[in-house]
Amino acid sequence: MSLMNKTPDRRKFLDSLEMGVSYFSDYSTNFNKVVTISHNDADGISCLLIIQNLLYKMNLAYDYFIYNRSVSWKNYLNGIFPKRKDKKTAYIFTDVGSNLSELIPIIKTRPEYFFILDHHEVESIITPDEYPENLIFINPTLYGFDGLDHVAGATLAYMFAKRLKSSIIKQGWLTVIGIAGDSLKSMDKLQSFNKEVYQELAMEEVFIDKEGLILFGSMHSSIKNGLKHSILPFVEGFGGETDKKIKKSLSDSGIDPNKKVIDLTDHEINKIQEITNLNSIGNYAVLPQKQGLLKFAFEHALLLNILCFKNISAALSVIQLKKVTRYAKNVYLEYVDSLAKNLKILSNELPKFETEKAIFINVKGKIPPSNWSDTASFCSVNELLDPYKIIFLGGLEKKSQTIKLSIRCTRKFLEENNGRGVNTVISGIKEELGGTGGGHKLAGGIRLSRASYKRLKQDVDRFIEY
Numbered sequence: 001m002s003l004m005n006k007t008p009d010r011r012k013f014l015d016s017l018e019m020g021v022s023y024f025s026d027y028s029t030n031f032n033k034v035v036t037i038s039h040n041d042a043d044g045i046s047c048l049l050i051i052q053n054l055l056y057k058m059n060l061a062y063d064y065f066i067y068n069r070s071v072s073w074k075n076y077l078n079g080i081f082p083k084r085k086d087k088k089t090a091y092i093f094t095d096v097g098s099n100l101s102e103l104i105p106i107i108k109t110r111p112e113y114f115f116i117l118d119h120h121e122v123e124s125i126i127t128p129d130e131y132p133e134n135l136i137f138i139n140p141t142l143y144g145f146d147g148l149d150h151v152a153g154a155t156l157a158y159m160f161a162k163r164l165k166s167s168i169i170k171q172g173w174l175t176v177i178g179i180a181g182d183s184l185k186s187m188d189k190l191q192s193f194n195k196e197v198y199q200e201l202a203m204e205e206v207f208i209d210k211e212g213l214i215l216f217g218s219m220h221s222s223i224k225n226g227l228k229h230s231i232l233p234f235v236e237g238f239g240g241e242t243d244k245k246i247k248k249s250l251s252d253s254g255i256d257p258n259k260k261v262i263d264l265t266d267h268e269i270n271k272i273q274e275i276t277n278l279n280s281i282g283n284y285a286v287l288p289q290k291q292g293l294l295k296f297a298f299e300h301a302l303l304l305n306i307l308c309f310k311n312i313s314a315a316l317s318v319i320q321l322k323k324v325t326r327y328a329k330n331v332y333l334e335y336v337d338s339l340a341k342n343l344k345i346l347s348n349e350l351p352k353f354e355t356e357k358a359i360f361i362n363v364k365g366k367i368p369p370s371n372w373s374d375t376a377s378f379c380s381v382n383e384l385l386d387p388y389k390i391i392f393l394g395g396l397e398k399k400s401q402t403i404k405l406s407i408r409c410t411r412k413f414l415e416e417n418n419g420r421g422v423n424t425v426i427s428g429i430k431e432e433l434g435g436t437g438g439g440h441k442l443a444g445g446i447r448l449s450r451a452s453y454k455r456l457k458q459d460v461d462r463f464i465e466y
């Protein structure tokens, strides 16, 4: 079953949103406390702050937790629920909570109300008329919207909050961070609710929408660093190269290597396009109340995503700061520097095993395992390899003696394969070859024994075509 070809039903989705909003509004006078549970990424943290601002405006006491999906919902919530059941507490889940086959059995046994605002595809065959009465489930993917292209978690949280307190518009910059973090494209390419909310917030001047050369990952920096550290697009021939080489190319074309990316003139941009084959003019969001790296929505979101894995409390603090800390900035620079270098390695020197539908890349010893997943993701969004093939990137993991693979495909691949994406392929592999793993349409991962890996390589097209 593919939701991709379904035309979104806007009316039905908005009805369900309004219904959820009026439930929350009606019951809120009975709530002593509202607990938000959100996802550990930029979008999730943006959602959390939007909801906390809402609860503050509604004079409701609040608390929060971050869920990183490393344990089951049952184990996670057991650690959160108080011993004494309290009807007067409500729970709001944002950017998580669509795993209904796990959640509904838990929610059924609880006296509290649960509001779930999520944009991930629903993992359950339970139909809405079977939801327990204390669950209010708002998810645009149920009505044919695409959770990646049409509506970010923060867009949904904002639409919910704005209907309860319209002054939440002032915190709309949080929504822009969520959108930038989840959509991985320039802002002129937004669609549906993401686009509508983005335009509304630009009109309200809570952020500034600008057009220019897109070098995401390094919009805050000089053109020299921009070409070197841009991860979207990755600039072949410049990304991950030495300063000396980049400076020379720029100087030879009469461009000051130290000029800021955002200050480049049209003439200079043209020159850069000539020497790089870059074709990335687009729109980006600037947050005027912030400074340096944090001024730029994509870079701000990327920093949050990096910190969510390294140091979650630093992520929660950075989003509330005007200026980036030295610690966070160093973490960020180290990240984009190594990611750009990895993308360079990937786009030229590595041996690949290719079939009609798949590309296997063994990066063991070339790229550290902690970077495999992000390298695979940005390899895919940048289409560094054939976009009509699935990428299997990984190698032997020493401690487990298993083959660990990050698996990615592009939108183009999905269109060619009737919406059969990474998660479907992983399910098929697990069924026949064993192993552990999972994912969504565009991204996922699996661990296999060496013998299974060998069989997978021989038979991969069959798993993909089914």
Ligand SMILES: [Mn+2]
Binding pocket: 043, 044, 095, 119, 152, 153, 154, 182
């Ligand atoms: Mn999200």
